[in-house]
Amino acid sequence: MMDVKMLCCAVLFPLQILLCVLKAAARRLMPHKRRDLGVDVVLITGGGRGIGRHLAKEFAKQGAKKIILWGRTEKCLRETCEEISLTGTECHYFVCDVGNREEVYEQAKVVREKVGDVTILVNNAAVVHGKSLMNSDDDALLKTQHINTLGQFWTTKAFLPRMLELRHGHVVCINSILSLSSIPGAIDYCTSKASAYAFMESLTLGLLDCPGVDCTTILPFHTDTEMFQGMRVRFPQLFPPLNPEMVAHRTVDAVRTNTAFVVLPWTMHFLVILKRSAF
Template identity: 80%
Template sequence: MELKIAYRMLLFPIQMFYHIVRASLLSLLPSSKKDLSKEVVLITGGGRGIGSHLAKEFAKQGAKKVILWGRTEKCLKKTAEEISLSGSDCCYFVCDVANRDEVYKQAKVVREKVGDVTILVNNAAVVHGKGLMDSDDDALLKTQHINTLGQFWTTKAFLPRMLELQHGHVVCINSILSQSPIPGAIDYCTSKASSLAFMESLTLGLLDCPGVSCTTVLPFHTNTEMFRGMRVRFPQLFPPLKPEVVAQKTVDAVRTNKAFLYLPWTMRVLVILKSFMPQVALEEIHRFSGSYTCMNTFKGRT
């Protein structure tokens, strides 16, 4: 037994080196993309912002059906009509992911009316843009219920069938703020950090489940209504992402089974720096980038 343990300990660094080199080489080669023509995609928060662009991008790249979930029927209907006019099959259901009973009820309706969901995109999110002491308690709870717990309910509703079929994909539109929080959005940063832990745990938990994968997207500030008014000190160096670019990169990541996607890729450097730099150095980076004041002009979605 001791020899076996010693053998594994010696083999472990070799395996790590192999996987690092292999991953590096594969990143330089064009990846084969899976076909979406048989996929039924459900997107939460699909009526506007990144969710709307995701729906259009999945349809554009050949998804069999696109299902939109959200709280505002007017937005859902508009996006569904635009996708349907392009010749793709799209429908919508009004559903608040913060409401567990409503999620389970609507999931059953989707299975009966549309069929099995094979790609679940957890995109729905809210942000209030206030500090802790200025935030209403109900608003704080709302952020956690939508941004974090909503993923629990949707995943529990659709993942079991994916496991039965041995075919499926769970996607989370997260944020780089889950790993590099800023002042003025304490509820959002906390919810996204919880969401990231959820996806990391889920991704590892599905390692031995053939045919079912996960993708977590961690974008920088994206130019949508939700973060309207947010300002970056050096917009030339750190321009906000376009939602259509986030959508296109996300769908490509799903098609290549990429587990984690940082947008832009330079955000990985920020995470690496944070892992070893002293707190005072990190504070200077925040002062330099202006993250301490970027939410001062925040207006959010009207």
């Protein structure tokens, strides 16, 4: 009996793969129906500056009901919040270090009480240490891992259960192409981003059977923001820094079209292929 079941599985497996390929191809060819953000409460970590600030503006522009900003610098959060509020979108901010587990859970509770249920979580907060492994102290390395990796675990754990109850939610990760193709001199950043990528890949697969709750992972090349000031690229004419407004726009569009993974720019696919063929 077991042999018959195994034989059936072996025969059906290629057909299932073919069906998945055909579904994916059909989905790409058919026009995407964009999600209406009018009922969504969006929480953006690292929302006071850089890509986070542009994400807040873009979500507001595309009709999000409420925007919540988390970050470590109150001045930046307040300024961004005021800018969003002037557009007519309700906006709130809370000082929260996502690298601190207790602070994440406490502020998540405050958000639910004061604003309501978060339906779109954007894990954007990140740090670039900027020193070699040998010149870094352990506390700085741990901080990178806490914010870039563990912070996403904690925020997702804080908000995902309610999304599953509501059958309405989206988890977004602003990652980096360096999670797939590492560079020398940024060991802590690359490893933390690779870990975050694996987390999102696993989460995306795990939520396939959970109706109404989805994931998006954005994998941009280095972006023209304060965090990447001083970064040098070997061929700047071929690989210019990305515009943060464009990254924000593509991110919100990916959420509205329920796109799981986005590589920016698309030419970075070749970089990943070349890297894999080099070893």
